[in-house]
Amino acid sequence: MNFELYIKLTFALFLGLLIGIDRQLKHKRLDINTTMVICVASCLITVISIESVTKFAVLGLTNRDPMRLAAQIVSGVGFLGAGIILRRNNDVISGLTSAAMIWAASGLGIAVGAGFYLEALYVAGLLLLAVNVLPHAIKRLGPVKLSQRDVSVKIVMEANYKLTDLIKTIEGKEQTGIEHNQKVMDIRHLKIKDLDSSFQQVELILAAPEKQFTSEIYYFIKRIDHVVSVEVEHL
Structure with missing residues (x-):
């Protein structure tokens, strides 16, 4: 039994939970379920993409890219992000941050699936800092128009x-x-x-x-x- 796989999936679930809680607290159109599913699924696909090279490749005969499936996640998850972006009657566009967080959640899942635990955790912290702390600090210290x-x-x-x-x-x-x-x-x-x-x-x-x-x-x-x-x- 591959215990490392279960550790990766659980850690991806945790990071997706962090992103989802942040969006949920702000009543955005992106809930906890979505971010956890994206993060865990991205992690699983990345692990499969990497492990399949070792399992199915034949030395000297097969040329496989270990991150080929993971590369498709980044483009495929864009469809989910597009569904979050809304355009109101007054031409105001909303949901861009939530769409970016969907894309980021997939990136965290890929990182965990590839074995970069600390890097993924650090980036999750930076993301939460970027959307919760820095904007308020810039508005407080910067020009009035901000x-x-x-x-x-x-x-x-x-x-x-x-x-x-x-x-x-x-x-x-x-x-x-x-x-x-x-x-x-x-x-x-x-x-x-x-x-x-x-x-x-x-x-x-x-x-x-x-x-x-x-x-x-x-x-x-x-x-x-x-x-x-x-x-x-x-x-």
């Missing part, structure tokens, strides 16, 4: 010539009777269209500070003159 998040806003307002004033007020470039919350919001995308002769619709993508509540943005815009309704969505 700590901003995108917010989609749809505004219906009375038809008038005050659209420029509305934009200036949102960006804080115009002093009004409304108390501004001192948190800078940048307009990244702007679309204006007429609903009818009485109303206009303004669609915005705002770059707002992460610490600013979405409700604050809603009430701030709601109090602006000539605004009839506001719809705010955190992207």
Whole structure:
């Protein structure tokens, strides 16, 4: 009985569990089951690919690549990653990190299957550090724009010539009777269209500070003159 094989599969299961727990805690579209299956299956295929060379090759007659099957894992698992990536109605793409973690889980399984235990464990630690610790540190220590998040806003307002004033007020470039919350919001995308002769619709993508509540943005815009309704969505 090959006990090393069972050790490899169990260790791959553990690393897949770590990746899955991280995604699950963040309520992403990638659960624990998926990452464990990917990691264990990748490990098994890698072991089979390596061991089959020794078992079935005939010296001097057979030319086999011990990592041939493992090479196909990297491309094949891309189909699973593509299924995680979503494109919403507002053209926002989500799920890229989870798709990358699927690909990484397969890589960990390959590494364990090839016998690189410490290397796989170290990379798993780096992955968790990369998605949980470093982004927050960079946002805290880096430029302000790194700590901003995108917010989609749809505004219906009375038809008038005050659209420029509305934009200036949102960006804080115009002093009004409304108390501004001192948190800078940048307009990244702007679309204006007429609903009818009485109303206009303004669609915005705002770059707002992460610490600013979405409700604050809603009430701030709601109090602006000539605004009839506001719809705010955190992207």
